[in-house]
Amino acid sequence: MAIDKTFASAAEAVADIPDGASLAVGGFGLSGNPIQLIEALLEQGATDLHGVSNNCGVDGWGLGVLLAAHRIRKMTSSYVGENKEFARQYLSGELELELTPQGTLAEKLRAGGAGIPAFYTRTGVGTQVAEGGLPQKYDDAGNVVQASEAKEVREFSFKGKTAEFVLEESIVTDFALVHAIKGDKHGNLVFNKAARQFGPPAAMAGRICIAQVEELVEPGEIDADDVHLPGVYVHRIVEVGKDIEKRIEKRTVRAAEEA
Template identity: 75%
Template sequence: MIDKTWRSAAEAVADIPDGASLAVGGFGLSGNPIALIEALLAQGTSDLSIVSNNCGVDDWGLGILLNAKRIRKMTSSYVGENKEFERQFLSGELELELTPQGTLAEKLRAGGSGIAAFYTQTGVGTQVAEGGLPRRYAADGGIAVASRVKDVRSFDVSGAPRDYVLEEAIVTDYALVHALKGDRHGNLVFNKAARNFNPLAAMAGRVCIAQVEELVDPGELEADSIHLPGIYVHRIVEVGSDIEKRIERRTVSVAQAAAREMPEGA
């Protein structure tokens, strides 16, 4: 029996060195592997290159690594919820490879599936394919590093030739993910929308570290309910169901807002 459990998040991430590349699950603040992120922050790992849909917010998720100046480069599809991210990027402190969301998902999946690259219509006719997108700014506000030109080819797959841009797969040194349940073999079950980028990030990491709210013995998970097989997971840590979970913006309907403002007994 292969038991992949580790005693703590700190022990599970202890060998992640400075300069490592990481694929990190989550979408907004949903499904963030926060215990693993906090453990990485506590041990002082720096100069990280991180692939994740976004970079959390200023005081949560990957944002806590960003605030501590631990991230050298982000590969993301959305960066609009983090003021410190904006500041570091525009001041030349942070490199950003902005990638269309579906393309980012497929680059991670391809990396985990042994596919070196793929062609997609997304980005054709834009700077995604033609190059020139700022990836790092200089101190004087000029562009220090720009995205490169990508290969574009025409394929006839639907009765009419169309252009497609070549996108290379992503493989990282490590992956950090969050799941609802996992067994000691590393099989994972995700909870609804918290599934998001987590399986794809897990696939892309050469070493995948998963935090789970509930750890069970092999055989307790229904085979058809498993979202990610344990072949992709190398370390698993139980963090409990009471782990703090945040949302970016709490909103309520007009009717709910009115009900809250109504005096008691009215």
């Protein structure tokens, strides 16, 4: 039986995402943001969402689009700079934040997709990441009303040394939204450069993964050695074309060298 996971449009692909859903979203800075899926979800109207992503886009782009429309209730992220509306909502008590070290977040997503419920890591030992107390939610007066809880810490002998490690639970979300440069109808994906940082682990974490691709090809046209994420993790795929807008977070111009 042929397997064809293609959807006709981004709107059709996200149509059944309900209010209150959790979403793992690819993107590293502004690289690999699944903006067509995000904009389709904005139009669809789902709200009270829990986003899990390296960052929350910027004002007016990426997940910042949903944030500005007050569709996101909580973010689990490692970096929250470059977004003034994010800071405003968080500090005014409108948004809950679970701040997570970047490598730990990537592994929590990957582990969730791999069926690993938790793991131990050195990252965060001796800090509020392990000991608790990170502000997660403020009230409108600026008081902390919810803080992170302490996590289990254990000693292990590793690489000839005994050290403390903190227990981190993996992440599994209701849906995943990712952007890839190429995909086939079976869902096999190829990511481009920095988009590969969080695209694959975010995709793995979603119970239903929706991928937007710039180029959709027939099965077999992508060499097996070039596949970054196998189609077993992808449930829906939609072609958005190569001419989509791609923004640059910060542009640096190098001064011309003197002759």
